[in-house]
Amino acid sequence: MSCTVAVVGATGLVGRAMLRILEERAFPAERVRALASPRSVGTRLPFRGAELEVEEACDANFEGVHIALFSAGAGPSRSLAPAAAARGAVVIDNSSAWRMDDAVPLVVPEVNPEAAHVRPRGIIANPNCSTIQMVVALKPLHDLATIEHIVVSTYQAASGKGQDAVADLEAQLRTLARGERPVPTVFPGPLAGNLLCDWKAGAEDYSEEELKMVNETRKILGDASLGVSPTTVRVPVVTGHSESVFVRFARPLGAPEAKDALRRAPGVTLLDEPYAPGRHPQPIDCAGRDDVFVGRVREDLAVKGALNLWIVSDNLRKGAALNAVQIAELLVAR
Ligand SMILES: NC(=O)c1ccc[n+]([C@@H]2O[C@H](COP(=O)([O-])OP(=O)(O)OC[C@H]3O[C@@H](n4cnc5c(N)ncnc54)[C@H](OP(=O)(O)O)[C@@H]3O)[C@@H](O)[C@H]2O)c1
Structure with a gap:
């Protein structure tokens, strides 16, 4: 199937990455349209050796679009995704707007690809970034031994908050290097030389980001009672989220069996080095690469089989x- 693809939020960090990835993977689109807010109309973005001219993200511009990749935030997704779907497009939405809607599948192709084909609203949701990398790594272990409880602490990069957040961190790093205290413009406090828990409040003293990890992991793995205990932290890294994860299973799972499954898992690179300083997955090496990198696989010293x-x-x-x-590739493969 050849089709027209629209990228909504094409001028943003994720939208630009979408254009690069459509090009790198030679996605079979006859036409790609770049949409963004009225502020960016007329901006030119490089694509396939030429340029796309940015158009306004409005209902009429979804006419004739088969697949709409949204990454413009939850507000635009709520207002524009139904209009795109009503015109026949399948919407793949990166925001949090539709993820927990029962009529919207939440899909990670390595984990639950079949869910993409049941989409009553014409919308498919992309999970939160921290959830995606965790479930890609844990799915092969879940298949082996059934996960009962996950304790996860995240170390999340500034680019997870968009391009203004990256500019803020870079300015803060320059200020810090001059020996002065950074003055934040996007983050609620200094991030250079510091760590922040900068998410909106959720419920029961958890942040929204933490509750996303709980609810989205349960939805993707299809287990509403799965235990997930999250702490989400922002770190002064530009790109690449890291996670420390403890997992307990329904039966004991040893490190050799887990490593064997991870070695064969789609989308996973196992870095299977014995412990030595510096020999572990690092955001600076993983940025710009496609896989989820897993390392430091250790049997827990206190909880047998975890x-x-x-x-x-x-x-x-x-x-x-x-x-x-x-x-989108799952859709065109059908
Ligand atoms: N960054 C990540 O790691 C990450 C991971 C997962 C999901 N997401 C989600 O992806 C979305 C975009 O993130 P980002 O990091 O790319 O943000 P960003 O760099 O700040 O870019 C935001 C994009 O949205 C567009 N936009 C904003 N308001 C709009 C409106 N009213 N109508 C149409 N377009 C509008 C902007 O267009 P203008 O340039 O015209 O303002 C820009 O293209 C967010 O929902 C975010 O939660 C991000």
Whole structure:
């Protein structure tokens, strides 16, 4: 099937990554349209050796679009995605707007690809970046031994909050290098030389970001009672989210069996080095790459049969744009 694809939010960090990935993977689109807010109309974006001229993201511009990749935030997704779907487009949405809607599948192609084909609203949701990399790494272990409880702490990059957040971190790093205290413009406090828990409040003293990890992991793995205990933290890294994950299973799972499954898992690169300083997945190496990198697979010292892992991936690629393009590939493969 050859089709017309619209990228909504094409001028943003995720939208630009979507255009790069559509091009890299030679996605079979006859036409690609770049849409954004009225502020960006007329901006030119490089694509397939030429340029796309940015058009306004409005209802009429979804006419004739087969697949609409949205990454413009939850507000535009709520207002524009139904209009795009009503015109016949399948919407693949990166925002949090539709993820927990029962009539919207939440899809990670390595984990639950079949869900993409049941979409009563014509909308498919892309999970939160931290959830995607965690479930890609944990699915092969879940298949082996059934996960009962996950304890996850995240170390999330500034680019997860968009391009203004990256500019803020870069300015803060320059200020810090001059020996002055950084003055934040996007983050609620200094991030350079610091760590933040900068998400909106959720419920019961958890942040929204933490509750996304709980609810989205349960929805994707199809287990509403799965235990997920999250702490989400922003770190002064530009791109690449990292996660420290403890997992307890229904039966004991040893590190050799887990590593064997991870070695064969789609979308996973196992870095199977014995412990030595510096020999582990790192955001600086994983940025710009497609896989989820898993290392430091250890049997827990206190809980028999449980494991500890270190999981790193590029939040703009597998955490957002690549996952969305892979979902689009599932659609055109049918
Ligand atoms: N960054 C990540 O790692 C990540 C991961 C997963 C999901 N996401 C989600 O992806 C979305 C975009 O993130 P980002 O990091 O790319 O943000 P960003 O760099 O700030 O870009 C935002 C994009 O949305 C567009 N936009 C904003 N308001 C709009 C409106 N009213 N109508 C149409 N377009 C509008 C902007 O267009 P203008 O340039 O015209 O303002 C820009 O193209 C968010 O929903 C975010 O939660 C991000």
